[in-house]
Amino acid sequence: MRFRNFRRNQLALSILAAMPVVAMAAPAQSTTQPKEAASASDTAKSASSPVYNVGVVSDRLSPLDTLGKLPSMKHIFDSTQSVKVIGKQELDTVGPGMGAGQALEQAPGVNVLNDGPSGAPRASISINGMKTGWGNIGGNANDGMVMVTFDGVPMIDPAYGVWQASEVPQISMFKGISVTYGPGYPVNRWYDNIGGSVNFMPLQPSAKPGVTIGGFVGSFDTQGANFSAQSGSIDGWSTVVAGGVGSSGNFVNGYGFNNPANNYAYYAKTTKTFNGGHLSFGAYTSHSVAYRPVPIPVSPNSNVTIYGVDPNTGNPIPGPVYSQSTTGYYTSLPKSTYWKRAFVNTTLIYSKFEDALTQDTHLHNMLFYRYGNRIHLHYNNLGQSPSVLYQYYNATSHTYGDKLYLSFALPYHNLVSVGGYFVNNQYYSLLDFYNPTQTVNVNGQTLYHSLSLPHHFHSSYLYETDLAAFVQDDFQPTDRFRITPGIRVVNFKSNFVNNAAAAFPINVQYAIGNNGDTQPNSETSFTEVEPSIGANWKITKKLALYANYATGYRSPAGATGTYAHFLVSTLKPQKSTQYQIGVKAYLPHDGYLRNALLSVNYYHLDDTNEIIPIPVVSHAYSLFASGSSTFDGVNLSFVDNPVYSLHLFANLSIERAVYSNYVSPSHGSYNGKPISNVPDHTVNAGVFDEFYREGVIYKPRLWWNYTGAQYIYNNNTGAPTTQKLPAFGLWNAGLKIVLGRQVGFAGMKSLSLRFDVTNLLGKKYNAYEYISGGGYYGIAGQLLAEPGAPRAYYASVEAHF
Template identity: 65%
Template sequence: MKHQYRYHPLFSALIAAGLCGMSGMALATGVTAPTTSSSISVGEVSSTTGALNTLAHLPTKKQVFNSTQSVKVINRRQMATAGPAGGAAQALAVAPGINVVTDGPSGAPRSSISINGMKTGWGNIAGNANDGTVMVTFDGVPMVDPAYGVWQGSELPQMSMIKGITATYGPGYPLNRWYNNIGGSVNFSPLQPTRKAGASIGMYYGSFDSKGIHFNVRTGEHDGWSGIIAGGVGSSGNYLNGYGFNNPGNNYAYYGKVRKSFRGGHISFGGYVARSVAYRPLPIPVTANPNVTIYGVDPNTGAVNPGPIYSQQTTGFYTTLPYSVYWKEAFVKTYLIYSRFEQHLTPSMVIHNLLWYRYGDRVHLHYNNTGNAANVLNQYYNASDHTYGDKLYLTVNAPYNNISLGGYFLNSKYNSLLYFYNQNQIATYDSLSPNAGNNVIINGSPVYNSPSLPSAFHSSYLYMTDLAAFVQDVIHPIHGLRITPGIRVVQFQTNFVNNSAAQFPTSVANLIGHNGDYQPNSSTNFTEFEPSIGVNYKVTPNVALYGNYATGYKAPAGATGTYAHELTSTLQPQKSTQYQIGVKAYVKSYGLLHHAVFNANYYHLNDTNEIIPIPVVNHLYSRFASGSSVFSGVNLSMDDNPLYNLYLFSNVSFEKATYSNYTTGHGVSYAGLPISNVPAQTANIGAYYQIYNSGILYEPRVWWQYTGVQNIYNNNTGAPTSQKLPSFGIFNASLRVKVSKRYLFAGMHDASVNVTVLNLLNKQYNNYEYISGGGYYGVAGQILGEPGMPRAVYLSVNASF
């Protein structure tokens, strides 16, 4: 308790800062609100009257204030807390209620991201009951494959092309939903074409041999046409390294968009491509165990090879295994093309259409000689997804009402291929064969395992068709009051195809090796209704009370894994119901409040029909538990420019998350236990100060990020626990020096130099721990941890033209 208590005054200070800002906003009630317009701009219903469209643009503070939803906009100033090498995951960590865990210092390694406990990401999956419940979009276009439902931060490794991020807590408006918004959504708004031509370029270098370069070029507008192209490349080692191997990673991302404006509308064409490659270190034993050494085991007998005992205590907090013992390389590729069309049909009616195609591909290459089963020495895993779709809707501005109605369809083809093998081991018959356990002898000679005759395998396809239709209204019965009722009808159609016999005909026909896909072909069809309503009432022109309620559904989680292992008759769409009540404020200018925003809300979310993956020891497949979860908590956020040269922001969250039901396949119930990997508190607070002297701007920045205690998962029992991972707080700082035009070459607008120091005090901590089932190192019951990043220093330079 002593370790936790020392942070309580800081939490009190954060809350006090928010309450002080709130009291100042209340005093500002005498400020006259700016006159609003009821006109409709091309591409969206006017933000002063219509529902907030978080997909079409980066919302302004005023638009967020007017909405009935809990929305956080992360601007470029706050995104800078990720550092120049950081990617999408690191940039999201600054928002209230969002917790991020990564296993590397750049945008290339994988990560796990949660919004109020609802998760997405492939990192740290042990016990993640709510994975795949957060929608992620790029310029409003979905990036999540519908079948697996999980998005990875390494799909957006370059933040230089992103001008802001919008996080919505809960399902949100029907207008903005896709197919897995049940826990929340995140939209990354890229840079857009501009009226005037321009360009910028930047470079960075820093700790762990991190380096990168990025650029953007804007054509300006010519006869209604304008365009932009942006991109970047980066590479880095890892702070987790040892014995000559630094677990490197590299990435690139490019984005382009062309827009044609015409009378009453516009059309645009966009494209995005990204590739990230990173070696993924193993979690490290927290304490020493004589059965785990840095030299692993004999790959054929499983006997422990003598050597130094491997653990954070003995071989170093950040030390990983030699490449000859273990390595895992993950490749992530994303290709996205899309077109958006908007046109006024009448002065009060606009038609909107979005057409898109996305291809995603994930490959794991894996060598594991740490004590796992000898027959899974090598791994190949490839998951790919093709998705195309179209979204069409109308917005109608009527007296006292703003109506949006329409829908979308999409088709998706998801392929999962996995096999393990040890080329030094003789193939054996599986447990269903009359010769179970015996060696495979063909033409009098033993046959060894290989990629074509693996020891364990699966191959399958999941075809999905998602349909949705929605209608929502924004009603203005009296001045200062808006009510937003809405309803969506969704349909999830799936067709599972077991492809193992076609991919591995010899193995399946002769029952050689373990086939992880043992369910036959099947199909499902679910139709559900999603009602929602929100209210925003302005107590004063600057302070509003708001609340909302929504129901959301997503298709059964787990893609081919679920359909390959579970009876189709037992599957149901995952469902969430959530309500929020809160107060928000926006003051453009009053006293020390300048463009100041404040938001405080209480939320309560029920998540049901969960399918919870439980990885088994030999990594051949997953077992599944069923569950229901309850999340409740408070989020507080504020930012302000109290002085012309001072910027402050603060975000604080408190959360309680428990299982109302958690039942394993063996019928054991763990209802009432806390949900794993959900911090009880998160917080961040920052201050930026500017000093201008002789044409040079100096901007020192300091910020602090805190993650409270969280419960860890027991992969040995396949159940949550009440065992705690300690809290940790990290201090960070940077100095930005910006030079004006008077000191620059002709044609340059500005140039800046930045020095960023993350984890300033070099705090040593684990950001994730779990109790092992023995899959890694062959020792069940030991605690494995993933260290957070130590002190890191970066130098970056940027110039604009």
């Protein structure tokens, strides 16, 4: 009785919390009439059926659900969308000290540029040319177009719109990762899904108890530990706790400094299951901090030495000339010349509630809170203005929201979902550049510049409220045909507050500093309609054709930077329109194809109203270009276990990405130029085997990652180029050994030993190049590069109890 009362209270709170969403959903339902199809026609129940099956609605949602669970091969086959799951075996290709950035490379169309060899350094991630993350990447036209969630919970604050891979520095706590190409189903979308989405699915509470403890070591001073613990089911409650810590140096190092990094991440979730549904509470927190090496000149210039410049005069300090060809391919500058340290902190707290209200009606509710914090500290005397010698940057966000929807199993094999969400966000940004050796006269008094009296600065708030209401139908008129029409109505309301006068009253009053926020306080509100439709036709039980179309919007990108630099009257939501057509084959038992899934699709995406950041020489602020892009490509994904012990996977992506429109603020139009930092093709493939000998299981692995040629960006002109970074391919190998009865002591069930070698052949390559505008080293037109990781060795051990 107590729990029944609790369920009633939880249901009431869920409905009250989401009343604004329901109110918004009502007009959407009355003005549009798309319907949803059943996920499995043979389980459909009519409203008059006397059988009360509380699980039917949830089960039939499965092909549409990419947030609540990892989609199975059957669910992917049944879906009208393009979905890739990176499972546990593919995650085994990631070194034990690495994080989310490296893990995502095992999906088609994904290109990742990491600042270092572990999960703590920053990364820029591209999925079919749609990007997220930040690093040294200039001219990212399509940044923030990929939504990232943890157990279905948003990891991105709506104001900034960009996710950083170092928010997920540990991968041991995950069951897998699902990647959806394109906006996806309305029921699964949040506010940044216009190009795609990624959901990190952590370990879930299980019915049986168990404990795993592990540790790892490797190249570049990599070391760390991880654990997970399951309570098992106790009175219907079950809890999982997991986490890990790690540290490493960097393969780019030198002169006594190895650019160290460290991180931790912890996760807990408890679930209560009951007849018809479940209630869960979850929490996740992570901390990553890493020194980031500066890009290295490819060729020498006599004015660029390892000692930089005199921080007051800007003249080069004599010393060895710094470049890949003179001081070494992987050599960074001394810490006394340059260092930059980046902190990323994330905390999620959330609750999920699902219940079968009636035989044919299911309620879904999720309440969440996210805290995000990013700090940059640096010392830089490489050739910019002496006034930007030190940097302090601190961005903090608080986000909370509630998503509520109802699913109705209707006659004629329709499953209709109606609902929406409310998300509120506060984003604060503070930036200081200063040189503490320089002085300024204020009312006859000589003062030194400092954090409170900087040369360059900004301080601003952005308050954002995002609303969405949707109706979606999953309609399955026959066993072999599914159609999924849907529509969303979204509203983005932003309030920008220029806080410079309050944060730096002396600077503002006496005009002795440079305020980067040039625009006054402003507000915007945009309401847009997002139609979508998908279809899946099974030609046979094993072969299906599918197609989908969707439109997506996101709030004008860039948090306070966008509103601080643009006339508010010129701002528009970024818009994507995408369609896909493809074929899927699912062969669970067909000769040598014992559990095979093949997916091939063609996609076309138009991205408009882009705001493109252009770094400028002072290194203090950015200019912005405007543009629109077109992407065309083919993705192929294959996975199978042809014999009991063998596992194969292969992914191929071919892409053409161009600017249909690109206008630089100072250098004119570059329409028709290729989009920078998008490989023309990517390939990854692997073969895993397993054999048993004298009570020991051996699991050898061999895999290959290939990144095709990509066009580089010119910071000097603020525009794309036709100059290419060459393609590169990397072989990797590993061996996992599992001991069972040989280690049967202290309750241990098994012991796993793992050995991995990445970049097996020791290939030397640059993962990223661009033409400098002179911000680094003071020399415009230099080709600067970030080298890819050399050969590395890792060893790990896990004990299972």
